[in-house]
Amino acid sequence: MKNIYKNSTQNLNKAKKILMKNNIIAVPTETVYGLAGNAYSNKSVKKIYKLKKRPKKNPLIIHYYNLKSLKKDAYLGGEFLKLYNRFSPGPLTYILRKKKSSKISPLANSNLKTIAVRFPKNVIIRKLLKNLNFPLAIPSANISSAVSPVSSNDVLDEFGSKIKFIFDGGNSKIGLESTVINLNKKIQILRPGMVSIEDIRKVLKKKVYFLKKTNKLISPGLLKRHYSPGIPIKLNCERIEDKAALIVFGKKYMNNKKNTFNLSKNGNIKEAARNLYKTLRKIKNLGYKKINVVKIPNSKIGIAINDRLKKASY
Ligand code: TXA
Numbered sequence: 001m002k003n004i005y006k007n008s009t010q011n012l013n014k015a016k017k018i019l020m021k022n023n024i025i026a027v028p029t030e031t032v033y034g035l036a037g038n039a040y041s042n043k044s045v046k047k048i049y050k051l052k053k054r055p056k057k058n059p060l061i062i063h064y065y066n067l068k069s070l071k072k073d074a075y076l077g078g079e080f081l082k083l084y085n086r087f088s089p090g091p092l093t094y095i096l097r098k099k100k101s102s103k104i105s106p107l108a109n110s111n112l113k114t115i116a117v118r119f120p121k122n123v124i125i126r127k128l129l130k131n132l133n134f135p136l137a138i139p140s141a142n143i144s145s146a147v148s149p150v151s152s153n154d155v156l157d158e159f160g161s162k163i164k165f166i167f168d169g170g171n172s173k174i175g176l177e178s179t180v181i182n183l184n185k186k187i188q189i190l191r192p193g194m195v196s197i198e199d200i201r202k203v204l205k206k207k208v209y210f211l212k213k214t215n216k217l218i219s220p221g222l223l224k225r226h227y228s229p230g231i232p233i234k235l236n237c238e239r240i241e242d243k244a245a246l247i248v249f250g251k252k253y254m255n256n257k258k259n260t261f262n263l264s265k266n267g268n269i270k271e272a273a274r275n276l277y278k279t280l281r282k283i284k285n286l287g288y289k290k291i292n293v294v295k296i297p298n299s300k301i302g303i304a305i306n307d308r309l310k311k312a313s314y
């Protein structure tokens with residue numbers, strides 16, 4: 001494919017040049033693929049919102065190489081540092097108070113007093129961040145409310161030729177978006193992910209809770225319908241409906257019926273997370289009209305799988 005680029009020094013330089021001109025590229029991260037643009041540039045950020053058809057009130061995550069590069073933009077507290085030392089770089093996003101002097105485009109954080117920040121682990125995106133003198137705003141590389149991409153081909157499936165440069169980093173290792181934790185005033189998990197609430201409790205040595213359902217959109221991205229493949233999804237199914245594809249999990253479902261898709265035959269919940277979005281996209285592209293899903297265990301990253309499925313089924 002002509003707009004997919006492999007990892008090489010030459011392509012890294014190419015990507016860097018595009019970003020410096022305030023244009024947008026697609027990049028791999030360990031969670032999902034994202035659309036990257038200069039977070040200091042209104043022009044870049046506007047392009048991201050337009051490409052994704054994303055509501056302006058839904059802020060973006062700002063991606064940094066290290067702490068040094070973040071210090072100009074946000075206030076870092078003790079709790080943040082504890083979590084940072086344990087989980088970053090990696091799949092954890094922190095909501096911090098933004099500094100008045102920060103150069104982050106106010107469009108990127110929807111004019112809020114806070115910014116979401118993450119330090120991704122994937123080698124390609126890290127090399128890129130290290131070589132730029134601005135952080136990158138990187139939302140998932142899907143049209144707003146659709147399924148996130150976990151390979152360069154998925155990005156192509158979402159955007160076709162609208163994205164001129166897609167950096168190929170193979171399949172995303174985790175396959176679900178990062179955990180989002182609010183550290184501004186209250187500590188709350190806004191979005192479950194690979195870093196579990198237990199992992200966080202252990203480091204902070206205090207109780208931490210998921211954000212309770214409220215009408216006020218503290219994390220505007222927690223829109224009710226999200227992660228949707230565009231066909232109806234029914235959860236906790238015990239038997240399959242007519243004309244549906246069935247998503248199952250574990251050894252119990254060893255039959256190989258054409259309409260049955262096992263997220264992990266070994267019953268490995270991490271493997272299931274990695275396969276979830278790929279499977280939703282595949283079923284949709286095969287032309288099925290609806291999806292049935294059996295009950296998926298609700299612990300560790302299973303909590304994140306169920307969160308995404310629930311929103312996809314809304
Ligand atoms: O794993 C990930 O986080 C991926 C990769 C590409 O890094 N990115 C990602 O971005 O999932 P996005 O834009 O699809 O999701 C960002 C989430 C949304 O739920 C948004 O509302 C929330 O982060 N968010 C961003 N800024 C916020 C803020 N200041 N306060 C509360 N929530 C915020």
Ligand code: MG
Nearest residue numbers: 139140148177
């Ligand atoms: Mg997203």
